[in-house]
Structures are given as structure tokens and as C-alpha cells.
Amino acid sequence: MEQARISARQLLMLAILFEHGSAMVIPLGIDAKQDVWLAILCGMVLGGGLFFIYYRLFTYYPSLPLTAYSQQIVGPFFGKIIALVYILYFLYIAARVLRDFGELLLTFAYPETPLFVLNAVMMLTVMYAAYKGIEVLARTGELFFFSLYFTAFSGIALVVAAGLIDIHRLQPVLEEGWKRVFRIVFTQTLYVPFGETVVFTMLLPYIQKHEKAKMVGWLAILLSGLNLAFIMAINIAVLGADTVARSTFPLLNTIREIRVANFLERLDVLFMIALVVGGFFKISLFFYAGVIGAADLFRMPQHQRLVYPLGISVLLLSIAIASNFSEHIKEGLNIVTLYMHIPLQVGIPLLLLLFAIIRHRSSFLFRKQEKK
Amino acid sequence: MAREGIKEIFDAIERNPQFRTTASVVIARKQTAEQLLSVLTPIDKIPANQMIKTLEMTETVWGENLNVHAGEIIEDFSLAGKEIVMSSFRLDRNLKKGQQQENVQFVRPPARLRASELAMFKNGKLVRWISGEEARGVLWILNKIKQTAITVDWEGKEESVSYKVMRAKTEIAAKMKKGKPVLTIHVETEGDVGEVLVPIDFTNPANITNLETKLRKEIKKEIQKAIQQAQREKSDIFGLGEVVHRSYPEKWKKMKQTWNEQYFPNISVHVTVDTFIRRTGLRSNPYFP
Numbered sequence: 285m286e287q288a289r290i291s292a293r294q295l296l297m298l299a300i301l302f303e304h305g306s307a308m309v310i311p312l313g314i315d316a317k318q319d320v321w322l323a324i325l326c327g328m329v330l331g332g333g334l335f336f337i338y339y340r341l342f343t344y345y346p347s348l349p350l351t352a353y354s355q356q357i358v359g360p361f362f363g364k365i366i367a368l369v370y371i372l373y374f375l376y377i378a379a380r381v382l383r384d385f386g387e388l389l390l391t392f393a394y395p396e397t398p399l400f401v402l403n404a405v406m407m408l409t410v411m412y413a414a415y416k417g418i419e420v421l422a423r424t425g426e427l428f429f430f431s432l433y434f435t436a437f438s439g440i441a442l443v444v445a446a447g448l449i450d451i452h453r454l455q456p457v458l459e460e461g462w463k464r465v466f467r468i469v470f471t472q473t474l475y476v477p478f479g480e481t482v483v484f485t486m487l488l489p490y491i492q493k494h495e496k497a498k499m500v501g502w503l504a505i506l507l508s509g510l511n512l513a514f515i516m517a518i519n520i521a522v523l524g525a526d527t528v529a530r531s532t533f534p535l536l537n538t539i540r541e542i543r544v545a546n547f548l549e550r551l552d553v554l555f556m557i558a559l560v561v562g563g564f565f566k567i568s569l570f571f572y573a574g575v576i577g578a579a580d581l582f583r584m585p586q587h588q589r590l591v592y593p594l595g596i597s598v599l600l601l602s603i604a605i606a607s608n609f610s611e612h613i614k615e616g617l618n619i620v621t622l623y624m625h626i627p628l629q630v631g632i633p634l635l636l637l638l639f640a641i642i643r644h645r646s647s648f649l650f651r652k653q654e655k656k
Numbered sequence: 657m658a659r660e661g662i663k664e665i666f667d668a669i670e671r672n673p674q675f676r677t678t679a680s681v682v683i684a685r686k687q688t689a690e691q692l693l694s695v696l697t698p699i700d701k702i703p704a705n706q707m708i709k710t711l712e713m714t715e716t717v718w719g720e721n722l723n724v725h726a727g728e729i730i731e732d733f734s735l736a737g738k739e740i741v742m743s744s745f746r747l748d749r750n751l752k753k754g755q756q757q758e759n760v761q762f763v764r765p766p767a768r769l770r771a772s773e774l775a776m777f778k779n780g781k782l783v784r785w786i787s788g789e790e791a792r793g794v795l796w797i798l799n800k801i802k803q804t805a806i807t808v809d810w811e812g813k814e815e816s817v818s819y820k821v822m823r824a825k826t827e828i829a830a831k832m833k834k835g836k837p838v839l840t841i842h843v844e845t846e847g848d849v850g851e852v853l854v855p856i857d858f859t860n861p862a863n864i865t866n867l868e869t870k871l872r873k874e875i876k877k878e879i880q881k882a883i884q885q886a887q888r889e890k891s892d893i894f895g896l897g898e899v900v901h902r903s904y905p906e907k908w909k910k911m912k913q914t915w916n917e918q919y920f921p922n923i924s925v926h927v928t929v930d931t932f933i934r935r936t937g938l939r940s941n942p943y944f945p
Contacts, residue, residue, distance in 0.1 A: 391935055395848075396822060399934075530939045537938065609935040611861040 292496040294422035297429040299504030305566030307477040316468040317525040321513040323468040328509025331478020335501040342488045350485035351577040374574035379601040385563035411595035449521045479629035486573040663780030677727035683744040683775045695754035719804035720791040721771045737897020740777040778891035793882025797894045799826040808870045820850035830903045840926045849936040871931040887921045
């Protein structure tokens with residue numbers, strides 16, 4: 285743990301940037317076709333529930349990150365195993381997002397640049413941020429929060445001004461009923477991006493006023509859920525569900541459609557800003573969580589010493605995880621969701637909470653008996 | 657001219673201090689060089705510049721032409737295990753009209769300079785023209801491919817998937833087996849899907865692996881065709897002899913004299929290709945079901 289404090293507002297901005305991250309640019313939950321916005325909203329509500337689990341754990345151990353209180357809850361041996369699993373999970377997801385980011389830039393902006401170069405440039409920036417610590421990252425977040433919102437608002441205003449939106453493309457609503465929507469919620473949208481707030485179990489102890497943590501988490505999930513649902517609805521209203529499903533980056537295609545007054549066109553740079561800013565915060569937070577987790581588990585007083593070895597591992601991992609983009613996506617949807625997201629975002633936190641409740645209740649009773 | 661031999665003409669070019677050996681060399685096909693250079697070209701005022709630009713462009717993006725410098729040709733002449741190969745230019749359509757000012761005033765000029773087949777030489781004499789896939793095969797072996805597009809069949813439909821090569825690398829190694837040289841050519845390519853004419857589900861990585869296997873076979877075929885052509889003409893334009901020379905300098909001394917006649921036509925060449933499709937562009941699946 286670093287000796288650092290961040291305000292509730294900073295954490296909120298970080299969380300919102302984090303949630304938007306890569307979810308904004310990929311065809312998130314598109315298997316639900318034109319009902320994807322519903323799937324995102326349902327994911328948001330259930331994601332709020334997941335965050336409540338993380339928050340309850342935090343109220344029991346307000347000064348410790350997940351990797352530390354897991355050792356207190358289930359004992360040092362199993363706790364350390366759980367901590368190690370989480371550290372690897374955070375670093376692996378950081379590598380996955382880094383890969384997403386590199387592939388995206390490569391596909392539409394730098395077709396002849398090797399993936400390694402793009403990933404390395406991004407990773408160096410992330411490593412620098414992690415080296416400087418959470419306070420610096422939070423202040424950077426405050427800066428970029430507004431730039432992201434500015435691009436988002438100008439982008440939406442231009443899409444509307446260009447008259448691209450055709451609401452009828454969102455119909456028929458619930459073509460195949462709620463079943464399809466919930467299938468997507470429980471296989472995709474709940475975990476990415478909402479379940480990924482599990483990373484905040486590592487960051488909540490830094491918040492200045494502990495009582496605000498719950499509101500911060502819920503507000504971040506609510507705002508980003510609404511935004512993401514809105515963005516996907518606009519994508520479909522502009523492009524149609526089929527084009528969105530076939531696009532590697534639907535938002536890019538939506539922005540490319542903009543053409544206002546014969547001179548406001550080719551605004552791909554808006555997409556670039558959103559992609560780089562969102563990607564940076566998502567990778568940074570996952571990476572930072574992995575680094576402080578490892579520093580805590582291996583009793584390193586300074587997390588800085590772990591930044592370089594772990595950063596280079598993440599960089600190499602991001603290149604090695606898949607031989608092509610469709611393999612990468614397929615792994616993300618099938619393997620990672622089933623074997624990583626579900627147990628680590630839902631299963632283990634729920635079990636930990638259960639044990640924590642039992643433990644605290646029994647010690648509470650024990651203390652009561654002592655008083656008598 | 658080229659059929660009679662060009663071996664000796666480069667001496668003056670090499671000796672003259674006012675001439676650089678970085679100049680590109682091409683063969684004029686069907687017309688004489690003088691005739692080709694007298695055609696007015698619309699984009700560049702100087703026809704020779706237009707030719708150089710065309711050549712550089714086609715070599716980098718299409719991979720069936722070869723931009724050879726005078727210095728490389730001179731080097732090849734000095735080596736026993738390497739014959740010469742270079743690009744040719746020819747004139748499309750009307751020569752008479754091409755020499756007049758009007759030629760540059762058309763959107764489609766009546767006369768146009770075109771990069772065409774590769775010329776294969778043996779002992780400084782032109783022996784054969786190589787075109788199309790075989791020409792690309794030659795470039796694969798020479799490690800000159802930078803970008804190109806390869807098409808393969810998919811589920812019975814001919815040439816329905818096109819693959820954009822973004823990076824390629826060729827390595828050649830020589831080994832001795834029972835006193836005879838055996839060569840291995842290994843090609844590695846990286847690229848994207850360029851175009852599909854049949855519905856392929858690219859969200860399924862198995863289809864991508866499948867496509868990679870097909871592309872491997874296609875590239876291998878091109879390379880093998882190029883080798884067969886060269887072996888038939890007994891002209892080692894790939895410089896395989898030089899690979900043997902570098903690995904087995906002692907044995908090369910014996911083979912050197914009869915390399916082109918005796919060894920090269922009967923040499924066995926193993927071709928291995930590794931193809932990677934990294935991504936599929938802005939779309940995954942095509943819009944037609």
C-alpha cells in the first residue's frame with residue numbers, strides 16, 4: 285500500500301474513465317442485436333449489485349486492499365493464494381486491454397506499424413503513471429475526464445446535427461424477448477465493463493472519506509452505464525444492428541458517417557482521443573492494482589520496484605496471448621468470461637463476504653459474552 | 657540487344673566517375689530503349705523518372721516487378737552462383753501518338769509506359785520472360801516482397817479471398833546430403849484480410865487458421881513454379897549457389913564451374929511457408945450471408 289489519499293471526486297472520475305475505457309469502442313454485447321442498450325442497462329443494475337459486495341467487504345476492512353483482507357478472512361495460506369490469483373488476473377486483463385488498444389490503432393490508423401511498437405509506447409506511459417502512484421493517476425484523470433466528455437458531447441451533437449439518427453433502426457424492440465437480453469447480460473455485459481469494478485477493491489482504501497465510497501461506486505456505474513447504453517443505441521440508430529455486429533469498432537464507423545455543412549467531416553480524431561484516453565486509464569488501473577497487490581503480497585515497501593519487471597511482462601503477454609485479432613476476441617468472450625470473470629468478479633468476492641460476515645458476527649458475539 | 661548479351665556494357669558505367677551505380681536498370685521490351693524514352697508521359701515530364709517511380713511503386717505494393725540497380729547487376733556478374741533478373745518495360749498501344757504533345761492531354765493517354773515481365777538472364781543473355789505468379793515467386797525467394805495481395809479459393813469459389821501481405825521475410829539455408837546440396841527456403845508473412853467474395857465467419861478463429869493453410873500452399877506453389885522455370889533454363893537467378901558458397905566454401909570450389917549446368921537444375925529445394933493473418937480490417941464478417 286502506498287501512503288496516498290485521493291478524494292471521492294477523483295475516484296469517481298477515475299471510475300468513470302475506467303468503465304468507458306475499451307467498452308466504448310468495441311461492439312459490446314452486440315449479440316443482443318438492437319436490444320443491446322437494454323442488455324447494457326440490465327448489466328448496469330446487476331453490476332451495481334456486484335459493487336455492493338465489494339463495498340461491504342470494504343466496510344469490514346476499510347484500510348486494506350483485497351489482497352490483504354483475503355488473508356485475514358480465510359487465513360494466510362488460502363488468502364495468499366487468492367491474492368496471487370487476483371494479481372495475475374489484474375495483470376492479465378491489463379495485457380488484454382493493451383492488446384485491444386494496439387489492435388484498434390493498428391487497424392485503422394497505423395496499418396504498417398508493428399503491434400509491439402504501439403503497445404510498447406502505451407505501456408511505457410502506463411508504467412510511468414504506475415511508478416508515480418495513484419495520486420498522480422487520479423489528478424491525470426481529473427484532466428482527461430473533461431476532455432473525454434467534451435469529445436463525447438461534441439461527437440453526439442455532430443451525429444445529431446448531421447441527421448444520421450434513424451430511431452426505427454432500434455425496432456423491433458425485444459424481437460426475441462427478454463431471454464436473449466438476459467443471456468447477453470449474464471454472458472457479457474455484466475462482467476465487461478461493470479464487473480470489472482472489482483479492481484476498485486484495491487483502490488477504495490485510498491479514498492479520503494470512507495462513507496462516500498458507496499455513492500462513488502454506484503454513481504460511476506450509473507453514469508457510465510447510461511452513457512454506454514446511449515452510445516450503443518446511437519451506433520445502432522446510425523448504422524443498423526447488422527453493421528454494428530460486423531464492425532470491429534462500431535463507434536469509429538458512426539463517427540466516420542458524420543458530415544456537416546460539407547466541411548465538418550473526417551472526425552476520426554475524436555474516436556482516437558476517446559480510444560487513447562479510455563485505454564490508458566483502463567490499462568493503468570488494472571496494472572496499478574496488480575502492482576500494489578504484488579508489492580503488498582511480497583512485502584515490498586516500495587511498489588515502484590515492481591513496475592518495470594511487471595510492465596515488461598504485461599507488454600510481452602499482450603503480444604503473446606493471441607496470434608490474431610479474432611482469436612483474441614473469441615478468447616475474451618468464451619474463456620475469460622467463464623474461467624476468470626465469473627469466479628473472480630462474482631464467486632470469490634461473494635464467498636469472502638460470506639466468511640467475513642460469519643467471522644465478524646462470531647467475534648461480535650464473543651465480545652458480547654466477554655462483557656457479561 | 658539483351659538476347660545477344662549485356663555482360664560487358666556495365667564496365668563503362670562502373671568506371672566513369674560521373675555515373676552512379678545506384679541507377680535503376682530495365683529492359684525495353686518489343687520497342688527499343690530509345691523509342692520508350694521518347695514517349696511523353698502525363699504525370700512526369702521525364703519518361704525515365706516516370707519509369708523509376710512506376711517501378712518503385714509496383715515493387716513495393718504489387719510484388720511482381722523488381723527494381724534492380726546497376727551495382728547489383730555488376731555484383732551478380734562477378735558471382736559464380738547468381739544469375740541476373742530484372743524488370744522490363746513496354747509500351748502500351750500507339751508509339752506514334754505517344755511521341756506527340758497530345759499524349760499528355762488525355763485522361764487515358766494513347767501511349768503508356770508499363771512495367772511488364774521479369775527478364776531472366778543466363779551468362780548475360782536474355783533467355784526467358786517471367787510473369788504473373790511466377791514473377792512473384794522469384795521475388796519471394798529474393799526476399800524482395802514488401803506488400804502484395806494473394807487470392808485463394810474458398811469453398812469452391814475461385815479467387816474469392818484476398819490476403820494483404822504487410823510484412824514478409826525469406827531465409828535460405830543450404831545443407832549437404834550425400835555430397836549434394838539441399839536448400840531450404842523459409843518464407844514468413846504477416847498481413848490482413850483484404851477482401852472476401854464469399855461469406856466467411858471470421859469471428860471463428862478456426863476459419864482463419866484454415867485460410868492461413870490455404871495461403872501457405874498458394875505461396876509455396878508460386879515459389880516452386882519460379883524454381884522450376886529457372887531450373888528448366890539452367891539459370892540460377894535466385895543466387896542459391898551463393899548460399900551454398902557461403903555455407904560450404906570448400907565444396908563450392910568443385911561445384912563452381914558446373915553449378916548452372918550440372919547442379920542447379922537437379923538441386924532439391926524444400927519450401928516452407930508460415931503465413932499469419934493478424935486482423936480482418938474494419939469488419940469481421942462480410943455483409944452478404
